[in-house]
Amino acid sequence: MATNGTTTNGAVDGADAFTVKAGLAQMLKGGVIMDVTTAAEARIAEEAGACAVMALERVPADIRKEGGVARMSDPAMIKEIQEAVTIPVMAKARIGHIVECQILEALGVDYIDESEVLTPADDKYHVQKSDFKAPFVCGCRNLGEALRRIREGAAMIRTKGEAGTGDIVEAVKHIRTVNDEIAKAKAALEGPGGGELALAMMAREIGADFELLKKTAQLGRLPVVNFAAGGVATPADAALMMSLGCDGVFVGSGIFKDATPEHAARRARAIVKATANFTDHQALIEACIEHGSSMKGINNAELKPEEKMAGRGW
Amino acid sequence: MALTVGVLALQGGVIEHLSLLRKAADYLTSTGATQLKSNDFEFIEVRTKEQLSRCDALIIPGGESTTMGIVAARLGLLEPLRQFVKVENKPVWGTCAGLVMLAETASATKQGGQELVGGLDVRVLRNRFGTQIDSFVADLKLPFLGEEETPFRGVFIRAPVVEEIMASQEAAEGVKSKSEDPVEVLATVPAGKAEKAAASEDIVAVRQRNVFGTSFHPELTQDIRIHVWWLKQVLNAGRHQDLVSR
Numbered sequence: 009m010a011t012n013g014t015t016t017n018g019a020v021d022g023a024d025a026f027t028v029k030a031g032l033a034q035m036l037k038g039g040v041i042m043d044v045t046t047a048a049e050a051r052i053a054e055e056a057g058a059c060a061v062m063a064l065e066r067v068p069a070d071i072r073k074e075g076g077v078a079r080m081s082d083p084a085m086i087k088e089i090q091e092a093v094t095i096p097v098m099a100k101a102r103i104g105h106i107v108e109c110q111i112l113e114a115l116g117v118d119y120i121d122e123s124e125v126l127t128p129a130d131d132k133y134h135v136q137k138s139d140f141k142a143p144f145v146c147g148c149r150n151l152g153e154a155l156r157r158i159r160e161g162a163a164m165i166r167t168k169g170e171a172g173t174g175d176i177v178e179a180v181k182h183i184r185t186v187n188d189e190i191a192k193a194k195a196a197l198e199g200p201g202g203g204e205l206a207l208a209m210m211a212r213e214i215g216a217d218f219e220l221l222k223k224t225a226q227l228g229r230l231p232v233v234n235f236a237a238g239g240v241a242t243p244a245d246a247a248l249m250m251s252l253g254c255d256g257v258f259v260g261s262g263i264f265k266d267a268t269p270e271h272a273a274r275r276a277r278a279i280v281k282a283t284a285n286f287t288d289h290q291a292l293i294e295a296c297i298e299h300g301s302s303m304k305g306i307n308n309a310e311l312k313p314e315e316k317m318a319g320r321g322w
Numbered sequence: 323m324a325l326t327v328g329v330l331a332l333q334g335g336v337i338e339h340l341s342l343l344r345k346a347a348d349y350l351t352s353t354g355a356t357q358l359k360s361n362d363f364e365f366i367e368v369r370t371k372e373q374l375s376r377c378d379a380l381i382i383p384g385g386e387s388t389t390m391g392i393v394a395a396r397l398g399l400l401e402p403l404r405q406f407v408k409v410e411n412k413p414v415w416g417t418c419a420g421l422v423m424l425a426e427t428a429s430a431t432k433q434g435g436q437e438l439v440g441g442l443d444v445r446v447l448r449n450r451f452g453t454q455i456d457s458f459v460a461d462l463k464l465p466f467l468g469e470e471e472t473p474f475r476g477v478f479i480r481a482p483v484v485e486e487i488m489a490s491q492e493a494a495e496g497v498k499s500k501s502e503d504p505v506e507v508l509a510t511v512p513a514g515k516a517e518k519a520a521a522s523e524d525i526v527a528v529r530q531r532n533v534f535g536t537s538f539h540p541e542l543t544q545d546i547r548i549h550v551w552w553l554k555q556v557l558n559a560g561r562h563q564d565l566v567s568r
Contacts, residue, residue, distance in 0.1 A: 024459040024475075031335075031479045031542045032454050035384045035418070038333040054432055057392035059333060059385070094432045094448060095386055096480065118454035118480070141455050277396075284332055284393050285369065 029143035029163035032096065032118065033233035036060055036164075036256055040246065040280050041235070043067050043260040046085070047092035052269060056276030060096040060118070062258065063089045068125050068172030068317070069261035069303065078126040080108040086115055098145070103321050104130020113142040119164065121145050122157075124320035125171045125260070134321065137161030147237065149182045149318055151189035151221075152214030154230055156322075159217045165230055167254070168318040169238015172261050174305025176239045176248065178318055183236065183252045189214065193225035229253075238318065241302045243282030243295035250286035257283050265303040275299050324362045327556065328377035330403075331367035332393040334385020334419060338541035339549075340365050343381075346549035356557055371402045379413040379556040380406060382420030382439070384479070384539050387428075387448070390419055391437035400437055407441040413532040413556045414441065421535035422446050422482050429485065441533040443505055447485040450524060450537075454480055462538070464527070466508050467547050474545060476511070476526065476538035483537050484525035505530045532559055 039059025044050040050061045063086045071078045080101050090097050096118035101108035103122055108129070112120050120142050122135050137144040138161030147168035148154035154165045167186075169179030196206035207225060211218040223231050236249030237258035246257045259279055264272045278299035285291035313319070329339045347363040350356050368374050382390070394400050407414050407424070416424040423439045425446040451457070457480060461473035487505045509527035526537035534555070540548040 027459060027477055027542060028454075028457040028479060031477055031539060032457065034335045034338060034542065035386065035479060035539075037335065037385075038331070039386060039389055051433065054388060055392075055434075057389045057396075059389045090453075092433075094430060095388055096454065113455065116453040116455055143454060280389070280393065281396065285397075288369075 025141070026138075026161075026163060030232050032143060033145070033164035033255075036096070036235075037233060038284055039256050040276075040283050041098065041256070041258045042263050042276060043258070044089065044264070047088040048269070049264055049272070050089045050093045050097075052273045053263070053276055054093045054095050056273055057280040058095060058276065059256070060098055061089065061093060062098045062100065062121060062260075063117075064100050064125075067261040067265055069174070069265045069306075070172075071125065072172040072306070072315075072317075078102075080105070080112065080126070083111065083115055086112075086117065090116065100126055101135070102126040102129040104128060104133050104135060106135055109135050109140060109142075109144075113140055117142060119143050119145055122162075123147065124168055124317045128320050134160055137163075145235070147318070147321070148186065150185045150214065151193070151224070151230075152216045153322070154186060154234070155214075155216035155220045155224065158220055158230075158232055162232065164233050164235065166235040166237040166258055167249075169236070169240070170308050170311070171238045171317050172306075173239050173308050173311070174241035174262060174265075174303045175308040176241070176245045177308050179236055179238045179240065179249060180252065182238075182318075183234075183249065183254055186230070186234070187253055190224055190229060193221055194228055197222065197225040239308070240279075241305060243278045243292060243299050246279050247282045247286035247292055250283055262303055266301070267303075271300060275302075323358065324364055325358060325379075325556065326364045326366060326377050327379045327381070327553075328366050328368035328373060329381045329383055330390070330394075330420075331369050331383075332385075332397070332399075333389050334383045335417075335539065335541055336367060336383055338539075339381050339383050339417075340367070342541050342546055342549045343553070346546045346553050349546060349550055350553060350557075355554065358557075369397070371399065374399070374402050374406060377406075377412070379559070380415075382414065382416040382423050383541065384418035384420065387419035387422035387482075388432050388436050390423060394439075395437050400439065403439045404441075407439055407533060411532050413534070413552075413559045415534040415536075415552050417536050417539055417541060418479065418481055421484075421537055422448060424533055424535050425484075426488065428482075442484075442528060442530050442535055443488045444484045444525075444528060444530075444535075445486045445488060446482045448482045449480050450483040450485075451478060451481060457481070460511055462509050462511065462526070464509050464548070467551055471547070474540070474547065475543050476509075477540075477542040478511075478526075478538050479542075481526075481537045484528050484535075487525075487528075503531045508534075509536075 167182035
């Protein structure tokens with residue numbers, strides 16, 4: 009692809025390449041991306057109005073329950089899902105696992121999630137995502153983490169939340185933290201001397217690239233699309249995250265966990281409706297009724313620190 | 323007198339269009355191309371029938387066309403949209419997924435097909451160029467902007483193309499009324515590598531009557547030229563004709 013020298017993301021790939029990567033995420037806004045483990049689940053998601061699916065071997069709730077090493081999905085399963093649906097197909101790779109990412113790119117996956125839900129492959133480095141032609145989405149807990157991933161080439165960000173719990177509290181904490189830090193950066197920018205010194209100090213404090221932080225402060229938002237993820241289990245959860253400023257929603261275990269296919273389809277439709285109409289209370293009532301019972305879930309406060317996935321990555 | 327332009331906001335790249343529409347309106351008013359003042363232009367997000375009925379013109383943005391079709395159907399918006407496009411003949415522009423929505427038929431759709439609004443007598447081929455890895459940016463010659471104009475940076479993301487221009491329903495039935503409004507091809511790109519290619523060029527911009535469609539995403543650039551051109555078309559259409567300075 010064309011490389012124009014100038015970059016929009018501070019990373020090493022060309023401006024056009026990044027426009028195309030970030031552009032797909034922009035086209036997913038206002039939509040719901042659903043975790044699926046089979047072609048049949050992918051079809052349910054597509055029929056319910058999902059704007060993309062995330063192919064993975066086990067939903068986070070099952071990874072949590074069963075333990076073991078969680079890895080990239082079986083390429084045969086990913087191919088089946090790609091053949092079954094026409095919406096974008098995303099897939100997860102382990103943090104730092106360059107070769108899993110190369111395999112997913114060669115499979116023609118539309119977005120790669122370098123994800124803390126899987127067992128990390130590298131305890132120091134994330135993948136240099138600008139080296140890839142496939143776009144990447146990564147999780148964050150705060151602004152510094154988001155900007156580090158964007159610096160590495162991520163074209164889309166999501167909250168980490170706490171996957172597989174059905175408890176929204178961590179995702180809320182992460183989007184609120186990002187929002188508060190952006191507000192702080194904005195205030196710094198409006199301060200004395202164009203805020204250069206204050207922003208430089210903040211960049212050092214949060215471990216972020218100065219230029220990216222400045223751009224974020226100027227925009228008043230992250231320079232790429234930011235979705236909610238990690239604990240979204242109900243239409244109201246999805247609408248809550250939208251109202252806090254997320255551009256769209258990932259739903260992991262919340263659709264297919266503790267549900268028949270028919271019930272999962274209703275849940276999926278309900279969460280799509282709630283996300284598209286998050287300010288319309290009548291639509292939200294209808295969505296809640298259609299959704300029915302939710303996954304049982306795990307109270308985040310009862311998890312031991314070593315049981316939490318959000319702490320993976322830096 | 324005011325002009326209200328909506329952007330269908332069920333899903334996808336909505337604010338990008340709103341932002342470029344605002345810039346294009348400011349350009350038109352500052353250059354005296356219209357008697358309207360900047361605040362006579364109103365740009366709104368459209369999620370309901372009521373909002374749609376306020377609009378003089380509409381953009382259907384990029385996004386996932388299957389999602390848009392499903393959400394529009396569930397909100398009871400498909401029929402009002404068809405009425406807007408085909409009966410009221412109000413100006414409409416679809417980008418990428420919006421082009422798919424405005425086609426009479428589409429191929430490479432999900433199993434069981436998908437809901438469309440229609441309005442363009444064409445068949446679109448979804449995801450013509452392949453997956454996201456095959457998405458690209460290309461310089462486009464757009465004569466409708468003016469022969470001397472510099473190329474437009476066309477952003478193609480999992481983009482559809484017009485694979486066939488069809489005889490209109492009326493023409494097929496031997497009715498003459500609308501056959502005078504053929505589909506105009508406004509831009510093409512060299513055919514991609516996909517084996518589905520039947521011709522040497524892929525059609526990426528078309529117009530028929532008041533319906534305009536592009537495969538690519540002008541809203542992902544900072545280039546306002548197509549938005550300016552389209553707003554002029556809108557001003558020229560119907561009741562706003564008197565507002566265009568000659």
